[in-house]
Amino acid sequence: MPNATPQRFAHNSLWHAGAFTFAMAVLAWALYGTDFSISRLIAGVPNMWTITGEMLPPDTSRFNAIVSAIITTLQMAIAGAAIGIALSIPIGFLAAKNTTPHPWLYRISRAWLTMLRTVPDLAWALFFVASVGLGPFAGVLTLIVDTVGFCGRFFAEAIEETDPQPNEALAAIGAKPVDRFAVAILPNASASMVNTSLFSLEKAVRSSVVLGLVGAGGIGVELAVSMEMFRYDQASMIILLVFLLVYGVERISNAIRTRIL
Amino acid sequence: MSAPAAVTTTVTTPATVAVTESVTTAAAAPLVSPALQVQGLSKAFNQQPPVFSNVDLTVAPGQAVAIIGANGAGKSTLLRCCVRLLEPDAGQVSIAGKPFSELHGKALRQARSQVGFVFQKHQLIPRLSVLSNVLHGALGSQGGWRMWRQAWAPSNERDRAYHMLEQVGLAHLALRRADTLSGGQSQRVAIARALMQTPRLLMADEPTASLDPSSGMAVMELLKQVTQSNQIGLLMVSHNLEQTMQYSDQIVGLKQQRIALNSASRECCREQLRAFFSTGATHA
Numbered sequence: 444m445p446n447a448t449p450q451r452f453a454h455n456s457l458w459h460a461g462a463f464t465f466a467m468a469v470l471a472w473a474l475y476g477t478d479f480s481i482s483r484l485i486a487g488v489p490n491m492w493t494i495t496g497e498m499l500p501p502d503t504s505r506f507n508a509i510v511s512a513i514i515t516t517l518q519m520a521i522a523g524a525a526i527g528i529a530l531s532i533p534i535g536f537l538a539a540k541n542t543t544p545h546p547w548l549y550r551i552s553r554a555w556l557t558m559l560r561t562v563p564d565l566a567w568a569l570f571f572v573a574s575v576g577l578g579p580f581a582g583v584l585t586l587i588v589d590t591v592g593f594c595g596r597f598f599a600e601a602i603e604e605t606d607p608q609p610n611e612a613l614a615a616i617g618a619k620p621v622d623r624f625a626v627a628i629l630p631n632a633s634a635s636m637v638n639t640s641l642f643s644l645e646k647a648v649r650s651s652v653v654l655g656l657v658g659a660g661g662i663g664v665e666l667a668v669s670m671e672m673f674r675y676d677q678a679s680m681i682i683l684l685v686f687l688l689v690y691g692v693e694r695i696s697n698a699i700r701t702r703i704l
Numbered sequence: 705m706s707a708p709a710a711v712t713t714t715v716t717t718p719a720t721v722a723v724t725e726s727v728t729t730a731a732a733a734p735l736v737s738p739a740l741q742v743q744g745l746s747k748a749f750n751q752q753p754p755v756f757s758n759v760d761l762t763v764a765p766g767q768a769v770a771i772i773g774a775n776g777a778g779k780s781t782l783l784r785c786c787v788r789l790l791e792p793d794a795g796q797v798s799i800a801g802k803p804f805s806e807l808h809g810k811a812l813r814q815a816r817s818q819v820g821f822v823f824q825k826h827q828l829i830p831r832l833s834v835l836s837n838v839l840h841g842a843l844g845s846q847g848g849w850r851m852w853r854q855a856w857a858p859s860n861e862r863d864r865a866y867h868m869l870e871q872v873g874l875a876h877l878a879l880r881r882a883d884t885l886s887g888g889q890s891q892r893v894a895i896a897r898a899l900m901q902t903p904r905l906l907m908a909d910e911p912t913a914s915l916d917p918s919s920g921m922a923v924m925e926l927l928k929q930v931t932q933s934n935q936i937g938l939l940m941v942s943h944n945l946e947q948t949m950q951y952s953d954q955i956v957g958l959k960q961q962r963i964a965l966n967s968a969s970r971e972c973c974r975e976q977l978r979a980f981f982s983t984g985a986t987h988a
Contacts, residue, residue: 608823608825608827609827609828609829611789611827612821612823612827613840613843613844614789614816615784615787615789615816615819615821615907616816616817616819616820616821616841616843616844616898616901616903617812617813617814617815617816617817617819617843617844617845618813618840618843618844618847619813619843619847621847622843622847622848622851622852623843625849625852626829626832626836626840626843626852627829627840630829630831630832631829631830631831633831634831
């Protein structure tokens, strides 16, 4: 007689029931702590309609000023992402196990990247606004830090995932580490790094909109002022142009990605 | 394939008695250093029994030595220990007369620049051009950013890389991306890359294992031709006994951690090889 077919689940049902109950308890705790209320949501629906009504039609009277702020936002995103991506290459090299010159440099650079990534960009924006003053320069500095935290980690992982054998082939003939990195590791990691860079540019465009809310320049300042003055028709114009900017950057980024990869 | 120099090899029998035999493969006495000289080389991994121990081996300029053995016998490990991609536990290695064992850093890199390496999988950089890949073969002796891409390379090095491609018959593919080549073409490019180093010793780790029989024969023919005409010592690992007998001067068999067969190819018969593989060969 053949052996019995194995059971579908390796763990006993008591363990599963306990895990499910715990997950539900955590969710209930989170909802309670945030005053989550369906009745308040329903009561707020008329207000949503009112605000939406006030948003339409969008106000075009400040079109030129808004477009100018949108261009500043795009410039912030491009400058911040480009400098951040350039800085991420050497940091990624230090933070990858297979290329770092010393284990301590690996640990320090990984910890540094984690710190850059875990502090929210709004906190960095407040820090830079306080340091260098209001305006887009503080926003660019924020985006550089944010991009290094994002790209540095993914560049390091792309470097770690490269096939070690071409590198070994060059080591066998006496090539220097810098030459091996440039010809055996970087070209093999480049597809993934280009992909990450394009995502970071899209992310920088989205972030740069929000950064203006805390005074770091760009269209966010215009949006904050319109909302505070209850000029929802101006706010809707800004949101519409922000949508077009983000959508346009994503389309261009997708086209580049398709062509390069 | 004939070697122009006298070859001295030490054979350690399974009974661990060291016997030194001299095999003279050409009339002229050697005036130049052997391409490779290995003495008493041993390697073990993590407290395990040694992969091989006390291996002696000599490859003369222009001579082709083939290492055979079952899977897991330590053939590839031996090759890697020779250039210290893996650190041997004991023994001495000299390449082109230069002791290798005590070198570190820059000195080790300079010593490695006497060696060309051809791997089972060609190890080309797929996104780069064929010419750039060949150029990288000279990075051991001439590094720097200009050698990273063919477009930036000094004219003399670029011309030399193109000439290497001519030698392997692929000059017409110089600007093609490496990932568009067939397996046989890729391996020929890998040979051209190894020749860029103007090596004294060429190591080939199963260079035909991933190729069809006809491409494999073409690659072996090319290896034979370029190593003989440039007086380069060739140390290769192979599972293909027909090719081994046809294209090598000396056959060295690794078994049970030792050299259990060491014979001139022309004296080595199929029965000898069959006996080598049938008695106690380890299979992975």
